[in-house]
Amino acid sequence: MRAKVALRGQGLVLRRGHRRFYVDTLLLITSLGLLLLGFVMVASASLHLGEKIAEDSFYFSRHQLIHIALGLCAGCAVAAIKLEVWQKLSLPLFLFGLALLAVVLIPGIGKTVNGSSRWIDLLGLRVQVSEIFKLIAVIYMASYIHRHLHTVRDSVQGMIRPLALLSVGGVLLLMEPDFGATAVIMATALGMLFLGGARLWQFGVLIGLMIVAGIGLICSAEYRLQRVLSFTNPWEHPLDTGFQLTQALIAFGRGEWTGVGLGSSVQKLFYLPEAHTDFLFSIIGEELGLVGTTTVIVLFMMVVWRALVIGQLAERAEHRFGAFVAYGIGIWFGLQSFINMGVNMGMLPTKGLTLPLMSYGGGSMLVMCAALGLLFRVRSEALEAYAAAPRVRARWAHV
Numbered sequence: 001m002r003a004k005v006a007l008r009g010q011g012l013v014l015r016r017g018h019r020r021f022y023v024d025t026l027l028l029i030t031s032l033g034l035l036l037l038g039f040v041m042v043a044s045a046s047l048h049l050g051e052k053i054a055e056d057s058f059y060f061s062r063h064q065l066i067h068i069a070l071g072l073c074a075g076c077a078v079a080a081i082k083l084e085v086w087q088k089l090s091l092p093l094f095l096f097g098l099a100l101l102a103v104v105l106i107p108g109i110g111k112t113v114n115g116s117s118r119w120i121d122l123l124g125l126r127v128q129v130s131e132i133f134k135l136i137a138v139i140y141m142a143s144y145i146h147r148h149l150h151t152v153r154d155s156v157q158g159m160i161r162p163l164a165l166l167s168v169g170g171v172l173l174l175m176e177p178d179f180g181a182t183a184v185i186m187a188t189a190l191g192m193l194f195l196g197g198a199r200l201w202q203f204g205v206l207i208g209l210m211i212v213a214g215i216g217l218i219c220s221a222e223y224r225l226q227r228v229l230s231f232t233n234p235w236e237h238p239l240d241t242g243f244q245l246t247q248a249l250i251a252f253g254r255g256e257w258t259g260v261g262l263g264s265s266v267q268k269l270f271y272l273p274e275a276h277t278d279f280l281f282s283i284i285g286e287e288l289g290l291v292g293t294t295t296v297i298v299l300f301m302m303v304v305w306r307a308l309v310i311g312q313l314a315e316r317a318e319h320r321f322g323a324f325v326a327y328g329i330g331i332w333f334g335l336q337s338f339i340n341m342g343v344n345m346g347m348l349p350t351k352g353l354t355l356p357l358m359s360y361g362g363g364s365m366l367v368m369c370a371a372l373g374l375l376f377r378v379r380s381e382a383l384e385a386y387a388a389a390p391r392v393r394a395r396w397a398h399v
Contacts, residue, residue: 079373149197153197322378329374
């Protein structure tokens with residue numbers, strides 16, 4: 001039987017036989033907006049680079065279009081899988097994630113770029129394994145909090161146990177090295193524990209310990225310390241350690257209110273390194289100005305807001321695993337986008353974090369779209385639970 005589409009108060013409803021899938025139309029429109037804008041900006045930022053590397057101006061934009069298509073397929077595939085399957089697979093997935101982090105450190109298997117061994121070739125795509133581990137960590141933490149909710153709320157051990165396991169992955173990430181991914185994963189886990197009801201004083205102590213550990217890690221490695229020192233005053237060494245940040249700030253300065261125009265960036269012409277990946281936001285600031293950057297920020301805020309609303313909806317429907325998955329994805333997307341933008345604008349030290357759904361990269365695109373597919377699944381199952389409870393059907397219009 002063909003799938004039917006209906007639009008009601010609860011959003012877009014896809015039907016196939018007796019099965020229904022409730023689509024969050026606002027999240028869908030926002031996500032597609034980020035993908036479209038990201039594709040346009042990647043194409044603009046990489047024309048010259050494609051010509052230099054492959055004698056094809058559209059080399060990177062064509063590959064990014066393939067990445068987006070694969071990402072959409074991955075998102076649809078993940079959305080088709082029931083949450084109970086992900087919950088049952090949470091521990092095997094976590095062990096698989098640790099294995100990937102270990103394998104990427106093996107010479108000859110892991111791909112080294114700029115001194116970091118973070119990538120591995122999977123099915124023809126070069127994937128940054130930390131991106132996969134971020135999603136796995138969210139699923140594992142959601143499953144743990146769901147199974148040990150009372151322990152998390154009443155005992156210090158309830159918080160320490162999952163963080164201890166995640167720290168194993170953190171150690172492997174630091175060996176690559178990938179400090180940025182480690183910070184995002186641990187901060188996301190802490191946020192999920194806080195929303196799970198962890199006691200405030202325990203949460204505060206852990207935050208303090210994380211800050212102390214972070215300072216220790218920064219001071220223990222010369223390159224990290226140099227990044228922090230150059231971040232505080234990039235203009236002191238504009239042609240050395242502060243080169244990338246100064247070029248990014250120049251891009252924002254040239255953009256002013258409305259930008260210099262799409263495709264008219266000067267900084268992307270081999271002045272700003274990684275203009276189509278980590279520093280895409282700077283090119284957006286240069287070509288589209290304050291209007292463009294504000295639009296991107298608002299779109300990411302909408303994604304995070306919808307994730308938190310979906311989490312609240314699932315919690316009301318007593319789908320706690322789905323609720324914490326949604327909370328985790330929202331925190332993860334919010335943190336990573338904030339850090340990437342902060343680095344671009346000189347608010348934070350340089351980190352190797354992409355702008356979700358926008359920066360060039362196949363592995364990142366696949367994982368981010370898969371995470372969104374999981375978010376759509378959470379909302380659909382939560383609304384299915386509401387459908388079985390007539391007394392709360394009236395709440396549909398508000399979610």
